[in-house]
Amino acid sequence: MNVKEYMAELGQQARVASRAIAKADTGIKNRALLAMADAIDTSREQLVAANAKDLAQGRENGLDDAMLDRLELKQSQIDTMIEGLRQVAALPDPIGAITDMNYQPSGIQVGKMRVPLGVVGIIYESRPNVTVEAASLCLKSGNATILRGGSEAIHSNTAVAECIQAGLKAAGLPENTVQVVKTTDREAVGELITMPEYVDVIVPRGGKSLIERVSRDAKVMVIKHLDGICHVYIDVDADKSKAINVAINAKTHRYGTCNTMETLLVHSDRAEDILPELAGQYQSLGVELRGCEKTRLLLPEIKEATEIDWETEYLGPVLSIKLVDDMDEAIEHINRYGSHHTDSIITENYTLSRRFLREVDSSSVMVNASTRFADGFEYGLGAEVGISTDKIHARGPVGLEGLTSQKYVVLGDGHVRQ
Amino acid sequence: MNVKEYMAELGQQARVASRAIAKADTGIKNRALLAMADAIDTSREQLVAANAKDLAQGRENGLDDAMLDRLELKQSQIDTMIEGLRQVAALPDPIGAITDMNYQPSGIQVGKMRVPLGVVGIIYESRPNVTVEAASLCLKSGNATILRGGSEAIHSNTAVAECIQAGLKAAGLPENTVQVVKTTDREAVGELITMPEYVDVIVPRGGKSLIERVSRDAKVMVIKHLDGICHVYIDVDADKSKAINVAINAKTHRYGTCNTMETLLVHSDRAEDILPELAGQYQSLGVELRGCEKTRLLLPEIKEATEIDWETEYLGPVLSIKLVDDMDEAIEHINRYGSHHTDSIITENYTLSRRFLREVDSSSVMVNASTRFADGFEYGLGAEVGISTDKIHARGPVGLEGLTSQKYVVLGDGHVRQ
Numbered sequence: 001m002n003v004k005e006y007m008a009e010l011g012q013q014a015r016v017a018s019r020a021i022a023k024a025d026t027g028i029k030n031r032a033l034l035a036m037a038d039a040i041d042t043s044r045e046q047l048v049a050a051n052a053k054d055l056a057q058g059r060e061n062g063l064d065d066a067m068l069d070r071l072e073l074k075q076s077q078i079d080t081m082i083e084g085l086r087q088v089a090a091l092p093d094p095i096g097a098i099t100d101m102n103y104q105p106s107g108i109q110v111g112k113m114r115v116p117l118g119v120v121g122i123i124y125e126s127r128p129n130v131t132v133e134a135a136s137l138c139l140k141s142g143n144a145t146i147l148r149g150g151s152e153a154i155h156s157n158t159a160v161a162e163c164i165q166a167g168l169k170a171a172g173l174p175e176n177t178v179q180v181v182k183t184t185d186r187e188a189v190g191e192l193i194t195m196p197e198y199v200d201v202i203v204p205r206g207g208k209s210l211i212e213r214v215s216r217d218a219k220v221m222v223i224k225h226l227d228g229i230c231h232v233y234i235d236v237d238a239d240k241s242k243a244i245n246v247a248i249n250a251k252t253h254r255y256g257t258c259n260t261m262e263t264l265l266v267h268s269d270r271a272e273d274i275l276p277e278l279a280g281q282y283q284s285l286g287v288e289l290r291g292c293e294k295t296r297l298l299l300p301e302i303k304e305a306t307e308i309d310w311e312t313e314y315l316g317p318v319l320s321i322k323l324v325d326d327m328d329e330a331i332e333h334i335n336r337y338g339s340h341h342t343d344s345i346i347t348e349n350y351t352l353s354r355r356f357l358r359e360v361d362s363s364s365v366m367v368n369a370s371t372r373f374a375d376g377f378e379y380g381l382g383a384e385v386g387i388s389t390d391k392i393h394a395r396g397p398v399g400l401e402g403l404t405s406q407k408y409v410v411l412g413d414g415h416v417r418q
Numbered sequence: 419m420n421v422k423e424y425m426a427e428l429g430q431q432a433r434v435a436s437r438a439i440a441k442a443d444t445g446i447k448n449r450a451l452l453a454m455a456d457a458i459d460t461s462r463e464q465l466v467a468a469n470a471k472d473l474a475q476g477r478e479n480g481l482d483d484a485m486l487d488r489l490e491l492k493q494s495q496i497d498t499m500i501e502g503l504r505q506v507a508a509l510p511d512p513i514g515a516i517t518d519m520n521y522q523p524s525g526i527q528v529g530k531m532r533v534p535l536g537v538v539g540i541i542y543e544s545r546p547n548v549t550v551e552a553a554s555l556c557l558k559s560g561n562a563t564i565l566r567g568g569s570e571a572i573h574s575n576t577a578v579a580e581c582i583q584a585g586l587k588a589a590g591l592p593e594n595t596v597q598v599v600k601t602t603d604r605e606a607v608g609e610l611i612t613m614p615e616y617v618d619v620i621v622p623r624g625g626k627s628l629i630e631r632v633s634r635d636a637k638v639m640v641i642k643h644l645d646g647i648c649h650v651y652i653d654v655d656a657d658k659s660k661a662i663n664v665a666i667n668a669k670t671h672r673y674g675t676c677n678t679m680e681t682l683l684v685h686s687d688r689a690e691d692i693l694p695e696l697a698g699q700y701q702s703l704g705v706e707l708r709g710c711e712k713t714r715l716l717l718p719e720i721k722e723a724t725e726i727d728w729e730t731e732y733l734g735p736v737l738s739i740k741l742v743d744d745m746d747e748a749i750e751h752i753n754r755y756g757s758h759h760t761d762s763i764i765t766e767n768y769t770l771s772r773r774f775l776r777e778v779d780s781s782s783v784m785v786n787a788s789t790r791f792a793d794g795f796e797y798g799l800g801a802e803v804g805i806s807t808d809k810i811h812a813r814g815p816v817g818l819e820g821l822t823s824q825k826y827v828v829l830g831d832g833h834v835r836q
Contacts, residue, residue: 019753023777096776102798108787110797113775117809200809221639221810242832249834335437344828357531357827358514359441369526369830378835379528379826380520391535391618391823392639393811405809408797409775410762412787414660416667417796 003183007191010146010179011198014119017176018144022116026093028171033136036167037085040132043163044078050159051128058152073128073156081132081160084383088136091382094400095142098409108415112406116142118200120403121192122385123148123214125206128156134203134385135164135178141403144177146199148192150206151184158182193218201403203385223398225387227313227339228258230371233330233356234274235347236267242368243270243346244278249370250344252285256315258387259342259364259374263310265330268323271298275321287317294323310337327352335361340389342366342374363389363396421601425609428564428597429616432537435594436562440534444511446589451554454585455503458550461581462496468577469546476570491546491574499550499578502801506554509800512818513560516827526833530824534560536618538821539610540803541566541632543624546574552621552803553582553596559821562595564617566610568624569602576600611636619821621803641816643805645731645757646676648789651748651774652692653765654685660786661688661764662696667788668762670703674733676805677760677782677792681728683748686741689716693739705735712741728755745770753779758807760784760792781807781814 001009021029040047051073058068094114101111120143122134131147138145149157161180168175181188193202193214202222204214215222232250234243250261266275271294279299282289290305299321309320310333324330327345334343344366345356353367364374374397376384381399388394394402419427439447458465469491476486512532519529538556540563542548549565556563567575579598586595599606611620611632620640622632633640650668652661668679684693689712697717700707708723717739727738728751742748745763752761762784763774771785782792792815794802799817806812812820 019779022779104796104798106791106796108791108796113783115779115809239832245832245834253835346832361437361440361533362825364826364828365531366828367830369828369833370835372835373524373526373828373830373833374826378522378524378526380522391533395823396826405813407780408782408792408814410782410784410787410791412785412791414657414663414764414786415791416663416788417671417790 003185003187004191006183007181007188007195008198010181011119011195013176014144014146014179015198017174018116018118020174021139021144021177022095022142024142024173028173029093029140029142030089032139032167032171032173033085033089034167035170036132036136036164037082037089039163039166040078040082040085040160043159044075047073047078047156047159050155053155054153061152063152067152070127071153071156077129081129084133085136088140088383091140091400093140094404101409106415106417107412109411111409113409114401114404115407117403117405119144119146119198121146121148121199121202123189123192123202123204123206123210125150125210128153128160130205131157131160132164133383134205137383137385137400138403139177141400143403146179146181146192148181148189154184189214190217193220193222196220205386221393223386223388223390223394223402225258225341225389227389228260228341229263229311229313229337229339230259230261230341230374231263231265231330231334231338231343232261232371233265233324233327233334233343233345234267234270235327235345235349235352236269237349237352238267238270238274238346239348240274243274244281246344246346246368246370247278248281248285250372251282251287251319252317253370253372255317257372258313259371260315261319261371262312262314263320263322263337265322265324265333268294268325271295271323275299282319285317287319290318290320292322295321313339327356331356331359338362341387342371344369344371363387421603421605422609424601425599425606425613426616428599429537429613431594432562432564432597433616435592436534436536438592439557439562439595440513440536440560442560442591446591447511447558447560448507450557450585450589450591451503451507452585453588454550454554454582455500455507457581457584458496458500458503458578461577462493465491465496465574465577468573471573472571479570481570485570488545489571489574495547499547502551503554506558506801509558509818511558512822524833524835525830527829529827531827532819532822533825535821535823537562537564537616539564539566539617539620541607541610541620541622541624541628543568543628546571546578548623549575549578550582551801552623555801555803555818556821557595559818561821564597564599564610566599566607572602607632608635611638611640614638623804639811641804641806641808641812641820643676643759643807645807646678646759647681647729647731647755647757648677648679648759649681649683649752649756649761650679650789651683651742651745651752651761651763652685652688653745653763653767653770654687655767655770656685656688656692656764657766658692661692662699664762664764664786664788665696666699666703668790669700669705669737670735671788671790673735675790677789678733679737679789680730680732681738681740681755683740683742683751686712686743689713689741693717700737703735705737708736708738710740713739731757745774749774749777756780759805760789762787762789781805
């Protein structure tokens with residue numbers, strides 16, 4: 001069987017399974033999730049042994065240390081997988097929920113029922129633990145899933161998939177509810193993202209090049225997140241200690257995450273008061289600063305920030321700083337150079353805070369809080385399949401609801417249209 | 419200037435205007451809508467004169483009577499445009515609405531704010547009055563709009579556009595908030611649907627071939643509706659008079675609409691009781707019936723329905739009828755042959771009604787009500803830009819909310835992530 005036929009078969013099977021999982025009741029879905037957690041817990045040795053094969057092969061193939069580190073399935077990650085499955089089981093089931101059931105002048109009663117999307121394709125790179133997170137959310141939201149992991153993690157992914165299958169079986173759900181692509185042929189991804197008859201949405205989890213490729217070629221919706229060029233703007237009415245705490249946290253809490261601040265904007269009337277102290281803290285934490293011309297009048301030792309810096313997601317200990325004359329200039333900079341991900345204002349000014357919330361065109365807009373909070377867990381979604389930088393369908397952290405749609409339900413007593 | 423450059427210029431201007439209209443307050447948007455209504459009311463003569471030019475040219479070009487009829491701007495349609503604008507002005511403004519503002523364990527408060535999508539491209543065929551409906555909803559929902567009408571209606575559309583511009587001007591909104599494509603070059607559509615940097619969503623209003631072409635080639639989301647193959651299922655526990663009333667209304671209230679029933683499914687245990695009487699009514703109304711083998715045992719005079727009938731949107735006085743042994747067979751038929759648009763069950767059975775609502779995978783699912791109710795006005799949305807048969811982003815009748823997205827808003831007091 002060639003790859004095209006193989007993927008079409010997976011797709012057909014997923015489509016059939018999606019009808020069963022769409023009507024599965026909450027208890028059965030939760031039993032499957034808890035049984036998956038148990039299966040992973042009792043398969044630790046097999047998981048580590050399978051992972052060791054991938055690691056050995058990776059070393060042979062010359063993967064660098066960072067990649068090997070990402071590939072390694074540590075006990076703490078196994079713990080996180082188990083904990084994650086139990087958390088998803090504990091989340092409320094969105095499917096079937098009916099809202100806004102209102103009577104209309106004609107006498108019919110109209111509302112909306114939340115329904116699954118159908119079949120979700122998940123494409124991910126090294127980290128095998130990512131699989132479980134995405135697959136469990138898809139299951140809870142009543143969708144069938146096709147998982148396509150990186151070829152370098154094929155043994156680990158197959159071992160994880162067996163635990164998932166065991167969980168489905170224990171709950172009496174069709175095993176095709178979650179399917180793992182068993183071929184490492186790269187063509188499989190191309191097929192998966194161009195079968196709108198079988199796959200309704202694609203979630204790519206991995207580096208920018210994967211996401212760009214998938215977005216460009218997909219024939220179905222992609223829940224994607226590209227850059228995270230996030231800003232903190234310290235306003236003229238900022239509280240100094242809040243400003244410094246948030247600016248330090250947003251940059252240095254973790255460097256490699258999409259919700260880390262990359263550019264700091266400071267009202268020029270507060271720069272003298274705040275910047276030198278803040279710069280000292282950054283430098284003692286090993287953060288390289290780059291500044292606009294005005295910034296460098298106050299911090300002459302730092303490098304110049306160029307146009308390219310405003311557009312760069314450093315994902316590392318580098319920060320660009322720009323002084324602005326007012327909030328409008330800050331908002332203009334954010335909407336122009338940012339990636340519409342997460343931006344925060346530090347201010348005590350009521351009117352400016354309301355305007356910033358309304359006018360900044362980003363998936364998360366904050367007042368007096370660190371950009372690092374932009375996260376499904378922190379937002380109370382329970383978990384996330386990713387953070388969407390799109391406006392269509394899902395925006396910001398995507399939890400269970402982003403994997404669903406709604407249909408109208410209409411109740412009558414023999415009503416006909418006049 | 420070539421078409422590509424011209425469309426890019428419109429796109430850039432729309433993008434700039436979209437920022438202004440996104441933050442325009444409710445009062446200003448309503449003033450613009452009411453001023454548009456007044457401008458149309460006082461321009462009746464100019465509108466009719468412009469329309470007469472299109473009609474004369476249409477006759478010259480050999481348009482058939484049906485097309486000329488659709489092209490004609492009647493006084494009653496002008497009334498409807500005016501009334502529609504006033505209704506949209508009276509609708510609540512969705513933009514800026516904040517919901518679900520809940521405190522999280524970290525101490526931050528997280529909610530969602532409704533925001534515009536940005537720039538909406540509307541592509542429509544003959545009917546000039548459609549423009550106003552779609553443009554007014556886009557304006558109220560804070561979006562900029564680019565309108566591309568059919569070349570056969572260019573004079574009418576230009577005249578309508580002048581009224582729209584007058585309304586924008588009267589309210590002090592940028593005139594580029596609503597732009598009309600002034601070239602009749604067909605290439606303009608191709609450009610409009612492939613400028614994701616300037617256009618966020620496309621709404622095609624017209625025949626199936628237009629919608630298919632747009633959906634196939636667009637590089638942005640399309641709010642589209644393809645077929646409307648709707649079903650009524652008369653269950654074993656149906657009330658006979660409700661069944662007959664709804665079945666007659668769903669088929670014969672209007673033939674050419676997408677929410678008209680095309681296939682009637684009848685539980686075989688109720689066929690003898692209901693079908694002959696119902697068939698008599700259909701035949702007296704001039705509806706041609708086609709039936710499955712079992713149906714034809716009861717109604718031997720009617721034609722046979724073939725596989726093709728189950729997949730056909732007749733849009734006319736034709737109805738296919740199939741007997742089924744139970745609701746499961748009905749649901750299977752609907753999910754397989756239907757277009758996931760609107761389907762209704764006629765039953766007094768509580769358990770079956772709940773299962774039908776949950777298991778039928780359509781944008782509107784009904785109990786004891788005519789499929790003809792699937793409509794933005796009937797659902798209380800105030801108006802609609804179309805009925806979406808997609809599951810992504812918007813499903814069913816699309817009103818103001820379908821033209822919006824949400825962003826997260828986070829309020830803190832200097833909160834940092836631990």
